[in-house]
Amino acid sequence: MVQKIRIRLIRSTIGSLPKQRATVRSLGLRKIGSSSEQEASSAILGMVKVVSHLVAVEEVNNA
16 A cells, blocks of 8 residues: 655745745645645655655545
């Protein structure tokens, strides 16, 4: 079974580097409070690590 994570944007991207803004957009996040579910692959986890100060991450339990 593939593990999934929910990523939520909790801080604004104003004042952050353009590379970090692009990372947030590629994670599927637009506005503060928006969230997306992604597979917990090494690529996604690396992207989350780059913008960890802007997002909150939690595991999703598939029932």
